[in-house]
Amino acid sequence: MPRVIIGSPLFNHAGDFPEAIESILSQTFTDFALVLVDDCSTDETAAIAREYEALDPRVSYQRNTERLGLIGNSHRAFYAAKERHPDAEYFAWASDHDLWHPRWLEQLVKTLDEHPDVVLTYPLNRRIGVKGEVLKRRPWAFDTFGETSRWVRMRRGIKDMSAGNMVYGLFRIGPLERAGIYRHVLVPDRLLFTELSLYGQFKQVPQVLWFRRWYGNIFSLERQRVSFFPKGKPLYAYFPWWCSHAVSLFWTFTVQGRGLPGVSRAAGALAAVQVFFFAGLLHIWQSLRALRFKILDRLVGLRPYERAVRLRFRAVARRGVVDVTKSRMKKARKARARLGRRVRRLAFELVRRPGLWFIGALRALPVVKNRVIPSLLKDEFDELPAKPHADAMRNEIEPLTKSDAPIVIGPWVGEVGYELLYWIPFLNWAIKEFGLEQRRLIIVSRGGARHWYRHISREYVDVFDLFSLDEYREANELRWDKAGHQKQYRVEKMDRDIADRVKAKLGLEHVELLHPGPMYRLLRFYWFEKAGVGVLKQHTEYKPFERVERSAALKDLPRDYVAVRFYFRPSFPDTPENRQFAADTVRAISRVMPVVLLNTGLRLDDHEDLNVPGMGMGIHHVDRLMTAERNLEVQTEIVSNARAFVGTYGGLAYLATFYGVPSFAFYSSQNELLPSHMDAWWRLSRMMGVPASAIDTRGTDLLRTVLGGVERLDVTRAAVGS
Numbered sequence: 001m002p003r004v005i006i007g008s009p010l011f012n013h014a015g016d017f018p019e020a021i022e023s024i025l026s027q028t029f030t031d032f033a034l035v036l037v038d039d040c041s042t043d044e045t046a047a048i049a050r051e052y053e054a055l056d057p058r059v060s061y062q063r064n065t066e067r068l069g070l071i072g073n074s075h076r077a078f079y080a081a082k083e084r085h086p087d088a089e090y091f092a093w094a095s096d097h098d099l100w101h102p103r104w105l106e107q108l109v110k111t112l113d114e115h116p117d118v119v120l121t122y123p124l125n126r127r128i129g130v131k132g133e134v135l136k137r138r139p140w141a142f143d144t145f146g147e148t149s150r151w152v153r154m155r156r157g158i159k160d161m162s163a164g165n166m167v168y169g170l171f172r173i174g175p176l177e178r179a180g181i182y183r184h185v186l187v188p189d190r191l192l193f194t195e196l197s198l199y200g201q202f203k204q205v206p207q208v209l210w211f212r213r214w215y216g217n218i219f220s221l222e223r224q225r226v227s228f229f230p231k232g233k234p235l236y237a238y239f240p241w242w243c244s245h246a247v248s249l250f251w252t253f254t255v256q257g258r259g260l261p262g263v264s265r266a267a268g269a270l271a272a273v274q275v276f277f278f279a280g281l282l283h284i285w286q287s288l289r290a291l292r293f294k295i296l297d298r299l300v301g302l303r304p305y306e307r308a309v310r311l312r313f314r315a316v317a318r319r320g321v322v323d324v325t326k327s328r329m330k331k332a333r334k335a336r337a338r339l340g341r342r343v344r345r346l347a348f349e350l351v352r353r354p355g356l357w358f359i360g361a362l363r364a365l366p367v368v369k370n371r372v373i374p375s376l377l378k379d380e381f382d383e384l385p386a387k388p389h390a391d392a393m394r395n396e397i398e399p400l401t402k403s404d405a406p407i408v409i410g411p412w413v414g415e416v417g418y419e420l421l422y423w424i425p426f427l428n429w430a431i432k433e434f435g436l437e438q439r440r441l442i443i444v445s446r447g448g449a450r451h452w453y454r455h456i457s458r459e460y461v462d463v464f465d466l467f468s469l470d471e472y473r474e475a476n477e478l479r480w481d482k483a484g485h486q487k488q489y490r491v492e493k494m495d496r497d498i499a500d501r502v503k504a505k506l507g508l509e510h511v512e513l514l515h516p517g518p519m520y521r522l523l524r525f526y527w528f529e530k531a532g533v534g535v536l537k538q539h540t541e542y543k544p545f546e547r548v549e550r551s552a553a554l555k556d557l558p559r560d561y562v563a564v565r566f567y568f569r570p571s572f573p574d575t576p577e578n579r580q581f582a583a584d585t586v587r588a589i590s591r592v593m594p595v596v597l598l599n600t601g602l603r604l605d606d607h608e609d610l611n612v613p614g615m616g617m618g619i620h621h622v623d624r625l626m627t628a629e630r631n632l633e634v635q636t637e638i639v640s641n642a643r644a645f646v647g648t649y650g651g652l653a654y655l656a657t658f659y660g661v662p663s664f665a666f667y668s669s670q671n672e673l674l675p676s677h678m679d680a681w682w683r684l685s686r687m688m689g690v691p692a693s694a695i696d697t698r699g700t701d702l703l704r705t706v707l708g709g710v711e712r713l714d715v716t717r718a719a720v721g722s
Contacts (some may be wrong), residue, residue: 002058002107004032004170005088007077008096009070014044014141016097016213019132021052026032029106034094035081039073045096052147060084070232082173092170099128099211103624107205108170118145119176120193120198122169123209135214136574140165143204144197153197154271158278163296166202175199178258183248184234186241187226191248198263207471214332242279246272253437273274300539333545384523388534393518393539400512403433407512409456411444411463411498413476414516416487416632416651419445420452420658421680425540426519427456432541442511444502446472448633451548451640452658462654466501472628488516527676528638536680542687545658548640553625558594561620563642563661565598565635565652570672572648578668581697589646590618596642598652599636600626633708649673649694657684662691670696 006024010017024034030280036049036059049061090112092458104123111121124139142160143152146469167189172439179195182188193202221241225233236244253259253268263271296303400407411428412419430436441457443450450460465473475494480486495515503511522539524532532657550557566582568574571617600623625634635652639645645656649665656663663685667673678694 001085001087002031002033003088004029004090004092004105005081005085005173006032006034006092006094007074007081008034008036009073009077010036010038010045010049010096011039011070011073011548012041012043012045013096014041014048017045018064020094020096020100021048021059024094024671025052025056025100026102027100027105028102029109030058032058032105033081033085033088033583033595034059035077035082035084037060037073037077039069040067042588044543052354053421067230069228071184071188071228074182078176082177089309090170091173091176093168095213097213098168099132099213101209101211101623102621103205103207104209105170106624107207107209111203111205112172114171115145115201115203117201118203119172119196120166120169121203121205122166123205125205125210125212127214128206128211129214133576133579134211139208139396141204141206142166145201147201150198151203151274154194154274155278157193157197157202158190158275158282161190161193163187163193165212166193168212171196172200180252184228185244185248186221186228187245188228190241190279191245194245194279195249195252196350198259198271239668240280240283241281242276245279246276249275252370254591264330276316291512347487362611386522386531389518389522389536390539391523393522396518397514399432400436403512404514405440405510406442406506406508407436407440407514408499409443409453409503409514410516411446411495411502412488412516413447413463413479413494413498414488417654419449420485420651420685421677422523422536422540422655423516423519424456425451425542426523427514428541428543429539431456431512436514442502442506444498446632447628448630449636451633451636452545452655454546455543461502461505462629463498466498466505469628475600487520489520490517491515529676533679542684544660544688545640545655547659548637550641551637553634554622554637557596557620557622557638560643561594561596561645562589563635563639563644563645563652563656564589564595565647566666567648567650569648569650571650571667571669575668578697581666581668581700585646586619593643594620596620597639598624598647600631600635653692653694654681654684657681657688657690657692660688660690663693665692665694666697666700667694668697 008021008024013020021034021036034056036053038046038049040063044606046061046063049059053061054058059368062080064073064076074093077093081091082088090109092105092108101123107123109119112118115121124141126139127135127137129135142162144156147153147156175196178199181192181194183191185191196202225237227429229237250269250272253263253271254265257265257268258267259268292306296306412423431438431441438457441459443453443457443460444463445453445460446463448462450462453460467475475497478575479492479494482492483489491513495513499511499513503509519539523536526533526535550705564586566572566586568578586595586597595618597619599621622634622638636655639652639656639661640659642656642661644662644664646664647653647666649667653663653665673694681692
């Protein structure tokens with residue numbers, strides 16, 4: 001008997017139904033049965049369903065003799081599936097128009113298996129349009145995992161739940177049936193989750209595993225009355241929905257006593273009162289919010305004032321009047337301190353700028369320019385602005401040579417591109433320059449980056465061995481909020497916490513810290529073109545990475561392939577044109593050579609994967625192997641063995657170059673690129689003797705035309721070298 005049963009209510013979605021059922025039947029977890037219940041569809045739904053019933057023994061189909069409506073058909077789907085497979089543990093509804101990631105069921109089953117107090121689990125999701133394009137709206141997040149108080153769970157659910165995003169999760173069958181499936185009221189999914197919250201916890205899997213097809217904001221109570229009650233609308237359907245919910249809970253728990261023994265009759269009455277009060281307040285707040293939007297749409301000039309007032313009230317509500325007042329006084333003191341720093345900086349600039357002007361004028365003299373060792377003199381002048389920071393960097397690192405304590409290298413929690421292109425080469429130089437012993441070095445990075453540091457030290461600690469994914473996200477967000485960016489210019493609380501946990505993990509009493517801050521503060525002069533390339537050349541040493549042998553986990557990949565990863569960033573923004581370009585590029589390469597997509601399915605930074613639903617033959621997905629703890633390890637192993645790398649310009653393009661793999665990276669917004677990074681990458685490719693190209697997407701059509709005009713070559717075939 002299957003462990004999971006899936007009930008799919010069908011009604012007039014024949015256009016999207018084949019793609020939806022294919023995504024369900026392609027799940028990596030295969031111990032399930034799918035029951036299709038057709039609510040008298042008038043399109044080709046029945047024919048498609050019977051075809052899949054004949055093709056796959058896990059699929060069964062039945063058609064209602066009369067129209068039941070959405071609530072009735074959802075009931076029929078549940079009980080039909082349970083009747084066929086009475087010993088199943090878990091149940092899920094599946095629509096006839098959405099898409100599911102292949103690991104959707106695997107991850108949800110794993111969550112319920114590991115957490116017996118969880119009655120419902122569901123993933124992050126992304127909205128997709130009618131044609132399958134991924135829409136811009138960010139995933140919605142909410143759960144009550146770890147909360148033992150049923151009243152807190154219920155109130156949090158009333159306030160923060162998004163029932164439409166939770167309904168296609170995985171339920172424990174017992175609590176779901178006990179909660180009445182869907183009761184015949186308006187907004188029944190909210191009532192279901194409110195009642196279910198009294199029986200257990202909700203846990204959200206922090207991965208995008210469901211793509212919800214979005215037809216626009218079509219929610220309305222009148223539409224629900226028509227859809228839920230096809231035989232006629234009852235009088236209570238015109239009452240406020242929160243009143244119906246409160247009455248339903250009172251009848252279920254207090255009158256019928258169906259919550260016993262877990263929920264007493266008195267507790268059920270209290271739950272009904274709380275639902276009436278809190279859900280009513282929620283409805284009033286939503287109505288006022290809608291009214292506010294209407295007013296601001298008509299009176300646009302009021303928006304800045306409205307936003308200022310709203311933020312002020314939000315601060316008072318969150319922190320209290322006294323704390324807000326203290327904060328404002330503290331800000332005033334900081335403003336005075338900033339003014340003092342600006343005055344001192346201005347005084348410094350009054351001296352520095354004339355000095356720099358004098359140096360520039362001296363450089364322009366013909367006798368200096370043409371006869372006094374011009375290249376050496378130019379380099380010396382170029383490095384003058386960065387010299388104080390070079391001296392400060394040395395003063396920070398030199399004390400490490402006078403201690404015998406272990407040295408924590410990092411911790412690195414910033415961007416992959418900066419880590420590869422600057423941090424590791426900087427470490428190569430610093431270790432050699434200051435004679436730091438390898439036995440003392442402890443590398444600390446994240447995501448399984450150990451292979452990048454093998455030539456520096458074998459002692460590696462991953463941040464995700466010290467922090468859970470949620471802890472890491474929270475700490476990193478606080479760090480970003482405080483600094484305003486990802487760069488690690490200073491030692492922050494998160495860095496100190498990581499160092500303390502490294503000490504505890506390795507049983508060390510004391511460690512020194514070689515933090516990325518000195519490197520950032522020095523090389524920013526090169527990045528922002530305030531100093532010449534000499535700053536980079538004098539403080540870095542580039543070395544190729546040792547190729548990583550393929551592990552057993554990647555045995556199913558082809559021998560030759562192209563590694564591809566497109567993701568969104570400022571230089572390759574989320575636009576329909578870029579989505580189309582990336583999808584066309586992946587498909588074009590797959591016609592010439594197998595493609596391995598490096599999407600992680602994780603959300604660890606501000607780089608968002610490009611999901612391309614509907615990809616087919618010749619394209620291999622490895623996101624099933626991606627976890628927070630080892631996603632960089634998996635990507636490194638794949639890139640180092642690839643024939644070529646193709647994708648968004650950034651960190652993985654640099655990684656391919658270190659492994660001697662040709663790299664072709666794309667961007668579409670040149671204004672968001674720093675020329676210094678591209679120059680450093682070009683220098684790296686020349687050192688490694690491997691092609692590396694950054695290409696504007698707007699130039700690919702011309703390139704395709706030129707190559708096609710010469711020998712009718714395909715650009716993609718030329719790129720992968722076949």
